[in-house]
Amino acid sequence: MTLAHSLYGRLLAWLALPLLTLGALLLLQAWLEARATADRAYDRLLDASSLAIAEQVQWQDGRLWLDLPPAALEMLAGDAQERVFYSLVDQQGRHITGNAKLPAITDTHDTDDAPLFYRDITWQELRLRLGIRQSHLEGWRSKERFEVRVAHTREGRVALRLELLRGNLAGILGMGALAIATLLMAVRGALKPLTRLRKAIRTRDPRTLAPLELELPRELAELREALNDLLARMRRVRANQERFIGDASHQLRTPLAGISARAELALRQTQPEQWHTALEAIHAAGERSARLAMQLLSLTRLDNPEQRPELTPLDLNDCVRQAVRAHWVACHQAGVDLGADCSASPVLVAASDWQLQEALTNLIDNSRRYGARRITLGVLSHPPRLFIEDDGPGISAEQRLAVLRPFHSGRDDGEGSGLGLAIVDGIAHKHGARLSLSEGEAGRGLRVELDFPETAS
Known part of the structure; x- marks a missing residue:
């Protein structure tokens, strides 16, 4: 340099x-x-x-x-x-x-x-x-x-x-040399705390995120505090990552162990009917594992602070129609009535298309897996809102805040991963939208709303 x-x-x-x-x-x-x-x-x-x-x-x-x-x-x-x-x-x-x-x-x-x-x-x-x-x-x-x-x-x-100038010049040059020497020593002395800070950072163990404890002048003390704030945020991020990795490994270990156990049991059987039953169980566990892995990837992408979605003007009506077309066959096979209640006029918001589809996919899948027989996707215009309402068992008021945390499932039958609403909540935050949970029509089921900020056409 x-x-x-x-x-x-x-x-x-x-x-x-x-x-x-x-x-x-x-x-x-x-x-x-x-x-x-x-x-x-x-x-x-x-x-x-x-x-x-x-x-x-x-x-x-x-x-x-x-x-x-x-x-x-x-x-x-x-x-x-x-x-x-x-x-x-x-x-x-x-x-x-x-x-x-x-x-x-x-x-x-x-x-x-x-x-x-x-x-x-x-x-x-x-x-x-x-x-x-x-x-x-x-x-x-x-x-x-x-x-x-x-x-x-x-x-x-x-x-x-x-002759007079030479006499004065000698004094001026002497004072100049003294001033330059004083300046060099002053600058070097003033930057010495910065050198100590640099050495303290370089000699730190890269695995430690402990705060810096170093006596520094006021200007550099502000830099030290900024670094300590950054280290504190990194400690929180690492703690969240470690907790997330632990929860994810626990969630994936169960279905994978089930698949292994079912396969081992099937290998001991000699009847084709028993093999067929084991393969059906393995297939169901594999689907749950694949869905869980996809949800984990989605949640990881949303938790990345460096990831910023590219927001473009989208019509919420088009998003709802696309989601209904994508999931109608699966819902029809499961005996679920999936419909849409769109607005008469376009409702434009600044959003990421794939993230909105991911949110609707998780909401539809949650409603279908938790016993809903009728699911309605809708759009309201003032303010721009996207909602999904079902006639399932719903979520009690005491549990509505807890279900937004990752791996918190509303029931203990092993069907749900507890990531669907957490993903939807992360997508809402990325879009500056507000996620709200309430009772469905006539006090039955669950109504989930995403309220978007007003966007110019």
């Missing part, structure tokens, strides 16, 4: 992003501070140089005269061997003296009141920093105004900027 697909990598990325942004801002601030500091330092040198020159300007022979002190320019020529230029200009803008005719600055409307101002200029393909000092003679004979223009190349400024 790559770092980008891990929680550790994502935390590092999200925490490193503001850290890198802060580092970039600090570098930008360091660069701006270094540039401003270098400019202030050299501008002060420009100020001192222009002042030293201005103090040496005098009035002789009816004109301005300058005796330039060497130190006035040497202070600007540092280790970077910068080139320094100066120029003395009278108030009419005429060049009086200097080693270069430096240009005038015209956009000085915002600095007219200042004795000194600075500009970055390009002169004769040289990038210069120009300082202009406006002054006048201090003598009593003349108050002549003049300008002292001093400029120098930028090598020293750039070198000073880089």
